[in-house]
Amino acid sequence: MTVPLGEQLVAQGGPVIPDFGEGSDCVVDNRLFCPDWVRDNWSSVLQPALVEHIELTLIAVAVGFVLSLAAALLTHRYRHLERTFGSFSAVVYTVPSLALFQLLVPVTGLTVTTVEVALVGYTLLILYRNILEGLRSVPPDVLEAARGMGLTRRQTLWRIELPLAVPATMAGLRIAVVSTIALATVAALVVPKGLGYPIFLALREAFNTEILVAGALAVALALVADALLVVAERALTPWARARRVT
């Protein structure tokens, strides 16, 4: 069963006849949740889907982050670029995901590339805006002191502006990661990968357990990823929580 869903949906004609195949009474009766099905299908269906989902997300956020950082640094240096980058990322963000896949398939085909291009596209607005905001949040007196002490422009960027942009950047990363995890389920329309694939299959057959478990895994993944980023942010910015002891 590795034919992309998009094609399956197109190829399909008449009414769907539910077929839950061999299995326990629970599965045959299609009750809300069947632990035995999860047990039987964890290593063959759910775990691979989860790993694929993580891969899709990591690649998208990593590429999106690098592009956004580059764009934000260029904008920080050359202000007039803000209109171009800002409008581009905003326009991409407004295109519905299904439409974006549709637009990309003729170019990149039913491939992971199509999925990643779309996922990356959706991270750009959030990451670009947040990194730029972070770079601009450095107080003017801090910049003046840096200049007055003889830091070069590059030293000011690396030693002052980028570290001070970390909180805003991490806030952007958290949003980008969580939204990409949610959005990556739609990738199953293009390639049979990620937690979206078992959800789509199960939706067709209205198979409760698979929908529930795959959906719950996506939610759990988002929560865990967000928590990890919070921990990372705290480790990176000990100064942000420092308050005066009175």
Place this chain on the structure above:
Amino acid sequence: MSGVAAEIAFDRATKRYPGRAEPAVRELTLTVPAGEICCLVGPSGAGKTTAMKMVNRLIDITEGDITIGGTSVRSLDVTGLRRGIGYVIQQVGLFPHMSVADNVATVPRLLGWPKARIAARVDELLDLVELPAADYRARFPAQLSGGERQRVGLARALAADPPVMLMDEPFGALDPITRARLQHELLRIQHELHKTIVFVTHDIDEAILLGDRIAILREGGVLAQYDTPAALLAHPADEFVARFLGADRGLKLLALRRLDELALGPLDGAVGPTAVSTTTLKDALSQMITAGARSLVVTDGAGEPQGVVTLEALTDSEA
């Protein structure tokens, strides 16, 4: 360019901004002798900060020149020039993500000092500004009071032992008590280190307290008068300077001198209110007024009478 203080000389230094008819600083010529504090004062728009920032080229000189120890600031590499000049600003501008120690270590690191030397220097400087190193080294700026921040700012500016310091209203944002304390700290430190300091302030009392010399600028960046505080107060060059010094400039002048600087009159068994010889003339006058007396018996630290000071002696003291 480190260690020993150097003379700063403004030579017809002028700053014009494009599109503005009048220069911000007009042909400023003055010399700050090595190891002295020069206070730049004047109303807003008189170009005092502009004049100061031309020294480390945060603002470029349009015409004329400024030399430090005989070397034109225009001939030096700008980052090297700035690393050799201590820079203190009103808002301090500590790096919020760095500890106190890392803030102070900024310029030594840029200069590539070895780690051990930097660590020792940081501790030495924190002690100098009376922030015990063990207690303050690891703190972040958000954990400091306003006064403590400016002490760190001062330590940071002194870190690489620059011969020259530029200070832009460094105590202007502090409450009066903290300000007075830091002013005296600066004088104590200056007494030890003998830096050549250009100190911008709009507070004439601060300038009189700190400045070995005061340059009074008027609107349009024109130097109105450059002299020692006592000479300025005794002989203001014109109406503008006199007004800027204030109607109480006579009292300010009295505040600069102490009773032990006067030739006292003979005791001749005089009795009356007493004042120790370290009292300023201003306080002595105040004491006469509150006591309704025309003379005071001046005593030494042990309370032993030394002589008599009269009201006439005070009024004649600067004439």
